[in-house]
Amino acid sequence: MNSKNKREHAAAFAVRPVALAVGLALASLAQAQDSAPAKEETKLESVVVTANKRAQNLQDVPAAITVLTDAVLQRNNVKDFDDLPALSPALSVSYSTQPGNYSINLRGIGTFSLGIGVEPDVAVVIDDIPYAMQANAFKNLNDVQRIEILKGPQSTLLGKSSIAGAVSITTKPIDGLWKTRASVLMSNDSEWRANASVSGALSDTVRMRLAVSKTDFPGVVRNLTDGGRMNGSNDTSVVGKLEWTPGDQWQVVFAPRAAKFEKNCCVTPFTFMSPGGVFANTPSLPASTVLKGINIGPGNVSVRNDFPAGGSADDVGAGLKAVYSFDDRGVLAGHTLASITSWSHYRMDDYQDGDGTDTDLGLLSFASKPAGFHGGQAYYGAFDVESRTQELRLTSPDKARLRYVLGLWYAKNNxxxxxxxxxxLSPPAGIGTGVTYNSTAYNTNRAIFGQGSFDITPQTGVSLGLRYNREETGYTFTSIQPLPGSINKPGQFFRSDDDENKVTGKASLEHRFDPYTMAYVSYATGHKGKAYDLTSSFDANVARNMPVPGEDAKSYEAGVKMTLLNGAMALDLAAFRTNFTGFQQSASFMDTDGIFRTQLHSIGALRTQGIEADLGWRVNRQLVLNGAYAFTRATIRAFPNGPCYAVLNAAGTGTANAPQCAPNRAYGTGIFQDLAGATLTNAPKHKLNLSGQYDIPLERSYNAFVTGAYRFQSPVQYSLNQNPLTTQGSYGIFNLGFGIREKKDAYKLSFMVNNLFDKSYATNLAQAFRNGAWSTTALMVNTANWMPARDYKRYFTMRADFTF
Structure with a gap:
């Protein structure tokens, strides 16, 4: 049995017992449905979602949606977006060299692209307002009430940046009576969080809410150069709401926000380096000296960096939502008309230690000549994003036989x-001058959309949706070559504009067999606009091939939603298949100068398909359980010019291209491999999470509780080129917590052991033969690096919550 089959066998072995247990439990529950009615107090709370731009019960929406309620978020100590993949099997995050290039993936689909000219495949929407740049989502989730993970194309209602799905975040509502809440969390590895909110009525017509949050975590990587820690984060954020209701028909909400957050991230310690490596072809600088104190091997979390790593961002913005409710007379009786306006400005300064050492380059010599430079190698720059949006939306009454929403949309992103x-570092030639560029991109979108549902019979309904979108895009790119001893001189300048019109749609048929069971089938199309590869690899040849064509998707889904045990359990099952054409994907590679580079590709076709299950169960008054499982196969169907990776040659003294790689004159002079059938990056086949809380009533004024959460993930490949040395094996993580709370929720004290069984795993892996920074002209050096997860080892937290 080869290693791949062994991994899949192990994954199946881990998942099948759980699936069998769930199946047996459901069978017994189905038999008990009539014979053992559940008590009123054991009913599961209904979950309201706004996936169709109207408030609906989750069990009435014909779509696969995972909902993370406030109770689930609090129970699992969710801080920011990085915590969400542990709670939703369909969701994952791909990490890169800096936070501006993170990618959110749904059902194995996401965009890993290092440039402002490429839109994400998954939209992030907060209170009906989308982020213009996905990186803005990776901050503290301050004052969040509910998170809806919408799987599959959402282009009809949410626009073209949601071709693979969307994450819709709803913040907490304003309280009718004055309430103040505060929370503090601390960990044994120096993390701390503090947040507070105040909410209530200022007058009969004006209410307000204000929430502030501060978090800090130094990180899991140790920097031996200065004794500090890396791969952590800190956030400070303020969000507010001011609501004015001048009459029964009007509601106006102004929601400003401001945040400053930093991720000192993306450092990848060495886990392997073959013997004989010297830094920058300098025999006097062997690895044992340059990396002094670092025990290279599996589990190493030490580095030597003399330049910061990560990014520091500022985000300010505001939304204004005005809703007018028509009275019970006239053509629009019972309708609502909403205007949603937003403005935001996001800026991130990013930086990275380019050589991964604290060595002074002035110590180097090339061809018996001194380097002529002091300091280290570094990357740094800035992202700047300004966005304006406007939406007008007409919504029909909820209880009519025909229900619909009609809207107009405008967005301008710069x-x-x-x-x-x-x-x-360019051994043996010397030290090169480096790369500098300035680029801009814009997109302007105008759309008209509508979606309606019609009850053919009281049990059967049909839904249809359509969106027409016009997009105008463009870019500029200026390359600047820093020349020693002179002012920077401008290099080449490129500019282009484009436009595109596109129609997307959705149709579904649903049937309710009884008040507790609904089945549906749906078909949806999605589209993402044209892209520009605005990275350091941009040149005249790249410009000639711009823009990269847009993506298209066709998705088929069938599902059933069941309410069991007289309301004590909700079980949602879905099967899906989505075909993508023209998928935009960046592939990474290590250049001969030791620099990490990427190139944007348009993959011919890919497919994601699988099954999903979401479970909520209030077993009794004391015990509540939540669970979700996803089986996903996200594979490339056509990519004949795929990137390659290197392997050792037969003599073991150098490298060769992988056996399946070969020249393909149809795509230039490079070496390619046909990646048809290959798995997409960071797309586990099996993913499972289970969590729950057991309340223990006590005689006094407080109760105790115990919480638990387990998640399992099968192996994942972190490189599009399918390098077998960048595969993370399967793993399972178990968290255990307990605490006490006052019966009227005046206070709560909780403790948690995270990663109870101390299972180590990586969120990214890299490998390179003949790494330019360490290999010499005569010696090949093999290096491997990893990015340890936040919970790569066991740690403990203590949390206190207060309400008054």
Whole structure:
């Protein structure tokens, strides 16, 4: 049995017992449905979602949606977006060299692209307002009430940046009576969080809510150069709401926000380096000296960096929502008309240690000549994004036989990217001058959309939706070459504009067999606009091939939603298949100068298909359980010019291209491999999570509780080129907590052991033969790196919550 089959066998072995247990439990529950009615107090709370731009019970929506309620978020100590994949099997996050290039994936689909000219495949929407840049989502989730994970194309209602799905975040409502809440969390590895909110009525017509949050975590990586820690984060955020209701028909909500957050991230410690490596072809700088104190091997979390890593961002913005409710007379009786306006400005300064050492480049020599430069190699730059949106939406009454929503949409996004990298190590030639560029991109979207549902009979209904979108895009790119001893001189300048019109739609048929069971089938199309590869690899040849064509998706889904045990359990099952054409994907590679680079590709076709299950169960008054499982196969169907990876040659003294790689003159002079059938990056086949809470009533004024959460993930590949050395094996993580709370929720004290069984795993892996920073002209050096997860080892937290 080969290693791949062994991994799949192990994954199946881990999942099948759980699936069998769930199946047996459901069979017994189905038999008990009539014979053992559940008591009123054991009913599961209904979950309201706004996936169709109207408030609906989750069990009435014909779509696969995972909902993370406030109770689930609090029970699992969710801080920011990085915590969400542990709670939703369909969701994952791909990490890159800096936070501006993170990617959110749904059902194995996401965009890993290092440039402002590429939109994400998964939209992030907060209170009906989408983020213009996905990186803005990776901050503290302050004052969040509910998170809806909408799987599959959502282009009809949410626009073209949701071709693979959307994450819709709803913040907490304003309280009718004055309430103040506060929470503090601390961990044994120096993390702390503090947040507070105040909410209530200022007058009969005006209410307000204000929430502030501060978090800090130094990180899991140790920097031996300065004794600090890396791969952590800190956030400070303020969000507010001011609501004015001048009459029964009007509601106006102004929601400003401001945040400052930093991720000192994306450092990848060495886990392997073959013997004989010297830094930058300098025999006097062997690895044992340059990396002094670092025990290279599996589990290493130490580095030596003399330049910061990560990004520091500022986000300010505001939304204004005005809703008018028509009275019971006239053509629009019972309708609502909403205007949603937003403005936001996001800026992130990013930086990275380019050589991964604290060595002074002035110690180097090339061809018996001194380097002529002091300091280290570094990358740094800035992202700047300004966005304006406007939506007008007419919504029909909820209880009519025909229900619909009609809308107009406008969005204008201006993005800019400045980047400097240098100097470059280029042994044996010397130290190069580096790379500098300035780029801008814009996109303007105008759309008209509508979606309606009609009850053919009281049990059977049909839904149809359509969106027409016009997009105008463009870019500028200026390359600047820093020349020693002179002012920077401009290099080449490129500019282009484009436009595109596109229609997307959705149709579904649903049938309710009884008040507790609904089945549906649906078909949806999605589209994402044209892209520009605005990275340091941009040149005249790249410009000639711009823009990269847009993506298209066709999705088929069938599901059933059941309410069991007289309301004590909700079980949602779905099967799906989505075909993508023209998928935009960046592939990474290590250049001969030791620099990490990427190139944007348009993959011919890919497919994601699988089954999903979401479970909520209030077993009794004391015990509540939540669970979700996803089986996903996200594979490439056509990509004949796929990127390659290197392997050792037969003599073991050098490298060769992988056996399946070969020249393909149809795509230029490079070496390619046909990736048809290959698995997409960071797309586990099996993913499972289970969580629950057991309340223990006590005689006094407080109760005790115990919480538990387990998640399992099968192996994942972190490189599009399918390098077998960048595969993370399967793993399971178990968290255990307990605490006490006052019966009227005046206070709660909780403790948690995270990663109870101390299982180590990586959120990213990299490997390179003949790494330019360490190999010499005569010696090949093999290196491997990893990015340890936040919970790569066991840690403990203590949390206190207060309400008054």
């Amino acid at each position: 993005l800019a990217r400045d980047f400097i990298r240098g100097p470059l």
